[in-house]
Amino acid sequence: MRNLSTRFSRWLISGPPLLYLLIFFAAPSLIMVFAAFRIPGDYGGLVPMVQTDDAGHTQVLINAGNWHDFITFENFGRFFEDSIYAQLFLKSFWYAGLTTVICIVLAYPLAWLIARSAKKTRDLLVLLVILPFWSNFLIRVYAWMIILGPQSYFSIGLNKFLALFGIAPVTMLFSEFAVIVGLVYVHLPFMVLPLYANLEKHDMALLDAAQDLGANAWQRFWRITWPLSLPGVWAGTALVFIPALGMFAIPDLLGGTDTGMIGNLIKQQFLDSRDWPFGSTLSIMLTLAVLLMAAIAGWAGSRKKERA
């Protein structure tokens, strides 16, 4: 009896959110996987497999004989046949990777300062990192459209400076540079927080000991702090690399004609070309890339943790 009521309350509590997420997350994801093996309809969407006529009679169009009019592996063939898709993936990996490295460099001094501050200042400094992350994503990208625009103080000042050395003026907006700046700006807090959480736990006596033994600041960093911080660096890498890889709005607003990423192609397949099956194929490839990256970061992070 008691067992029964425990099981009942367990379903009562976990049931509603489970049901909601099965309908509005799991089902759509599975449908997307199936959509990758379908044929696009004449006006977008998918070729219907079931038809309802005016009288309300429903007819299943697909059967054992004609299934290849509805189901195809061609979308994956198309992905692997034309090298432009592989190149696009490589370019997106390069953008996300470069973003991650720049985030590590920028996050390190910040995380170090926070970790070594007094308890009271520390909470304030952490809050100051979190706040911009919670302000609207689009506004943060838009701000860089202003800063990098050709009429901005920054652009004019930079070009005046470059002119001193006889260098021709540069346009920064709608370029690869602008895309990377935007990606770094939006994802930086994701690197600072895990890195800070890691640095906070370091035993400072190790650094004192190293100094007593004659290690200079450079050696103390590369031989002690950096190796110990790797689990934090890998956690931050997963949090920065994965969302950066799937980004479409930043290349859309800050990039030029040749700076599109995977996300831009997916968006184009769904909203412009209306080729859902190929868009779904690309989304599955992106999911696989994300899983691969999460696995690498998780494996590398835990390996370092064991040794540390």
Add this chain to the structure above:
Amino acid sequence: MKVSRWVWGAASLVYAFLYLPLAIVVVFSFNDSALNAEWVGFTLDWYKQLFHDDVMIEAASHTLAIGFVTCVVSTVLGTLAGYAMYKYRLRLLPVLVLTPIAIPEILTGVSLLIFFVMLNMTLGLVSITLSHIAFCIGFVAIVVRSRLQGMDESLVEAARDLGASPITAFRRITLPLIMPGIIAGALMAFTLSIDDFVISFFTAGVGSNTLPLEIYSRVKVPVKLNPEVNAISSLLMLLTLSLILIVSKVAPSALRAGGD
């Protein structure tokens, strides 16, 4: 060990990098020029214009309505999920709760687009709201679960020993103790909903604009001047940042739980 001057300097520059762009948007929202180029003089014209812009006002009311419903539903479902994840050993629920947060938003967006269209649902405010709830549940659940993990379980046991039913013990002991977590989760869900761009972009269809979608369509065409965008952006920032400041007061650990 003291933090060296170099670290201080570098860290200050990075803080400036984080805040300067946001400050520029606010400053230009008071600039007496439609160009986002140089400071001309102080004006409140763009704010006045904003309150006569019917498209923006409609978008704002959509955003607030979606945010409110999302907040209520995802707080209830997220609290249940967080409690279930704390209390029972579950396999499927944690995966379903955490994955939408971990994967790139575009994947959730396009799969929901296919899903709604296949169900013959007209895309609009309802589809946006259903989608927002799906990704907000996870944030609420994480905050509530971390609050439960910090709770002293013996208080509940004591109440049960003194004869309280499980429901009474939950209502009188557990619920008041985790209330700050629930409030923080609710405010976070509201903030995430009114700020969301990517998932709304795919599930909105035509004619159901939210504020971020309206801002996007106005800044996408750089030829058109949109000084109003600075004003609405500043107001939106003021709103979300005050909500997050409240969260940081109510449940200081909540934001970090969402962050890592």
